[in-house]
Amino acid sequence: MADLMDVQDALKRVVTEVLYxxxxxxxxxxxxxxxxxxxxxxxxxxxxxxxxxxxHVFISSLENERKTTRFVDHWRTLKHAQITVKxxxxxxxxxLSGSTQTAHNLLxxxxxxxxxxxxxxxxxxxxxxxxxxxxFPGATVSGTTLTFxxxxxxxxxxxxxxxxxxxxxxxxxKEFVVSILADSPExxxxxxxxxxxxxxxxxxxxxxxxxxxxxxxYRRSLDSDVRQDHPLYxxxxxxxxxxxxxxxxxxxxxxxxxxxxxxxGDTSPTxxxxx
Numbered sequence: 001m002a003d004l005m006d007v008q009d010a011l012k013r014v015v016t017e018v019l020y021x022x023x024x025x026x027x028x029x030x031x032x033x034x035x036x037x038x039x040x041x042x043x044x045x046x047x048x049x050x051x052x053x054x055x056h057v058f059i060s061s062l063e064n065e066r067k068t069t070r071f072v073d074h075w076r077t078l079k080h081a082q083i084t085v086k087x088x089x090x091x092x093x094x095x096l097s098g099s100t101q102t103a104h105n106l107l108x109x110x111x112x113x114x115x116x117x118x119x120x121x122x123x124x125x126x127x128x129x130x131x132x133x134x135x136f137p138g139a140t141v142s143g144t145t146l147t148f149x150x151x152x153x154x155x156x157x158x159x160x161x162x163x164x165x166x167x168x169x170x171x172x173x174k175e176f177v178v179s180i181l182a183d184s185p186e187x188x189x190x191x192x193x194x195x196x197x198x199x200x201x202x203x204x205x206x207x208x209x210x211x212x213x214x215x216x217x218y219r220r221s222l223d224s225d226v227r228q229d230h231p232l233y234x235x236x237x238x239x240x241x242x243x244x245x246x247x248x249x250x251x252x253x254x255x256x257x258x259x260x261x262x263x264x265g266d267t268s269p270t271x272x273x274x275x
Contacts (some may be wrong), residue, residue, distance in 0.1 A: 002208050002243050004061050004174060008038040010205040010214070011059045011176060011239075018198050019057070027117035030055075030190055041181070047230045050183040054193060058179040065174040068242055073167065078211045081161025081253055085119065085128075094132075094157045096125045096144040100245075102161060107255040109137055109156040110148060116257045156173075160253035162187065166210060166246050173242045180235040186227070188233040199237055 017026045018135050028034045033054040035041070041049075041056050049056065049076060053108035059240045062130065084099040094108065106117035114137040119128050125144045133141040140150045150157060178199060200218040217240045224234040 002210050002212050002214070002246060003171075004243070005038070005165045007176060007205065007214055007243050008059050008061065009243055010179060010207055011241075012036055012038055013197060013207060014198065014202060014205070015057055015178060018194055028188075031247065032187070034128075034191070042207060046181065049247065050181070050230065051231065053183055053187075055178075055183065055187050056181040057191065057195075058181060060177050060179065062175040062238075064175060065172055067170055068173045069170040073169070075249070075251070077163050081163050083087070083159055083161050085125070085159050087157035089157050089161050090154060092148045092150060092152045094146045094155065096129050097126075100128075104129065105108075105160045105252055105255060106132060107156070107212075108132055108136070108146075109152050109256065116255060142195065158255045160255045162250040162252050164248060164253045166212075166248050169245045171242055171244050171246055173240060176239050176240065176241050178235075178237040182233045182235075183231065183240045185186065186237040188235050192235050192237075194244075195266040196237065196254055200227075201237060205241065205243075207263055210244075210246045210248060212244045212246055214241050216241045248275045261273050 008094045019030065019034050019036065020026060021029065031048075033052075035049060035054060036059075037056065038059045040058060040060065044058060082102055083104070084101045085096060085106070087103050088095045088097065096106070100119055100121055102120045104119040105116055106119055106128060112134075114168060115132070117128060117131045117135070129141050129144045129146055133139040133146050134148060136148065140147050178195065180188055180191045180195070182191060199216075202216055205214045205216055219238045219240050221238070222236045224236065226234070227234045
């Protein structure tokens with residue numbers, strides 16, 4: 001799920017890309033050091049940095065929030081399964097190949113009978129082949145190859161994995177603040193001129209751990225300058241961000257569907273077959 005700290009991290013990435021387009025290891029576009037953080041800086045460290053000409057950009061959230069859920073609650077696919085196992089059919093034989101990097105399901109449809117085995121991640125294909133052969137009387141196995149009796153009329157092999165699915169539980173609208181903490185009005189203005197256009201123009205945040213895309217709207221700005229023993233020139237840029245609380249799960253891909261035909265008031269199917 002997405003957490004408000006995930007939103008702060010996404011904002012931090014936006015700010016970092018603006019101020020350090022070549023990466024944090026290189027100089028900032030201002031020509032001076034800028035610390036970008038999601039935790040409030042310690043006062044002593046902040047004063048020391050400002051005295052050395054190093055500004056801070058601090059990203060935080062405000063207390064106010066509201067629930068804005070308005071969508072149908074349903075599962076959707078976030079990431080399709082990575083299929084790394086293959087099952088090749090040749091005549092009356094099936095050969096498994098590939099690797100079991102992730103969990104799979106293997107299904108064989110033999111003369112109208114469908115049976116499957118679960119393949120945990122890291123399993124040996126030889127063991128998978130033996131497990132499948134044990135489900136079909138008359139089947140033999142050698143290594144990763146299963147062989148069925150010559151009289152076998154139908155032989156199909158299917159491989160499936162587990163898709164990652166996501167369901168949105170609710171949406172939260174909350175205010176976040178990008179605070180510029182500078183040692184001079186000029187430094188504050190330079191940082192604000194760089195950040196404001198990008199923050200105002202950014203409508204959607206990306207890179208959330210659950211794949212969701214929070215919506216962002218600029219709200220207001222506020223200056224707060226303190227001229228004491230340790231001058232602090234501050235600009236708060238307030239943004240409203242609507243993000244989702246989600247739940248993820250693993251759903252197995254469908255490998256076979258059983259079709260049943262009922263006649264009249266019969267309680268038992270007249271015809272039942274998988275395909």
